[in-house]
Amino acid sequence: DQQVKQNSPSLSVQEGRISILNCDYTNSMFDYFLWYKKYPAEGPTFLISISSIKDKNEDGRFTVFLNKSAKHLSLHIVPSQPGDSAVYFCAASGDNYGQNFVFGPGTRLSVLP
Amino acid sequence: KAGVTQTPRYLIKTRGQQVTLSCSPISGHRSVSWYQQTPGQGLQFLFEYFSETQRNKGNFPGRFSGRQFSNSRSEMNVSTLELGDSALYLCASSTQVAQVTEAFFGQGTRLTVV
Numbered sequence: 001d002q003q004v005k006q007n008s009p010s011l012s013v014q015e016g017r018i019s020i021l022n023c024d025y026t027n028s029m030f031d032y033f034l035w036y037k038k039y040p041a042e043g044p045t046f047l048i049s050i051s052s053i054k055d056k057n058e059d060g061r062f063t064v065f066l067n068k069s070a071k072h073l074s075l076h077i078v079p080s081q082p083g084d085s086a087v088y089f090c091a092a093s094g095d096n097y098g099q100n101f102v103f104g105p106g107t108r109l110s111v112l113p
Numbered sequence: 114k115a116g117v118t119q120t121p122r123y124l125i126k127t128r129g130q131q132v133t134l135s136c137s138p139i140s141g142h143r144s145v146s147w148y149q150q151t152p153g154q155g156l157q158f159l160f161e162y163f164s165e166t167q168r169n170k171g172n173f174p175g176r177f178s179g180r181q182f183s184n185s186r187s188e189m190n191v192s193t194l195e196l197g198d199s200a201l202y203l204c205a206s207s208t209q210v211a212q213v214t215e216a217f218f219g220q221g222t223r224l225t226v227v
Contacts, residue, residue, distance in 0.1 A: 034215055043117070043203050043218030044156075089156065099146045099207055099216050100169040103156035 006104035019077040023090030030092040038087045080111045117219035131192040138206030145187040150201040199226045
């Protein structure tokens with residue numbers, strides 16, 4: 001049973017528009033969430049994180065929103081750029097001291113010029 | 114600052130053999146985690162080491178093991194290789210002292226079992 005779900009395997013967006021990537025989780029013990037971006041033949045690169053005490057975190061073009069009651073988070077990229085084309089993974093952790101992340105299956109984002 | 118370094122990048126082994134993969138974390142990082150990535154299962158947590166001790170373990174058979182050295186470098190070993198062990202093995206390091214923090218990944222080792 002997947003504890004972290006990313007129901008859209010792929011997403012295409014026009015350059016300059018907003019990209020919204022969604023993630024749902026089932027384990028109410030998760031209290032720290034991260035987004036990673038992965039290019040082919042490279043390891044995942046950390047993008048942005050949010051702890052459960054917040055509902056929003058911003059870093060430049062990237063904003064993550066957390067809705068704890070709905071067990072849902074989303075990553076907004078504004079404006080989207082062709083270089084953002086990659087696979088995006090949502091990850092969650094409920095372990096205060098461990099780096100034991102549960103990853104979603106990923107969403108492939110294509111930003112079209 | 115050098116990133117996380119994994120060696121080798123590619124490896125081909127035969128069923129039944131064993132393999133050792135190496136990971137050098139970012140300088141100053143004491144936590145090293147290992148993940149297996151396959152097309153069907155995505156990224157799955159194998160285990161985490163912190164200060165030479167295994168702190169967390171995922172749901173993998175005992176054929177998968179690891180260790181961490183005093184300089185924080187880590188190795189993972191897979192014995193009696195099976196075809197299903199073919200995957201990208203990723204290592205991640207973090208400072209992680211008192212709470213969860215982001216982990217920084219290496220490029221991975223692509224293991225093919227034939």
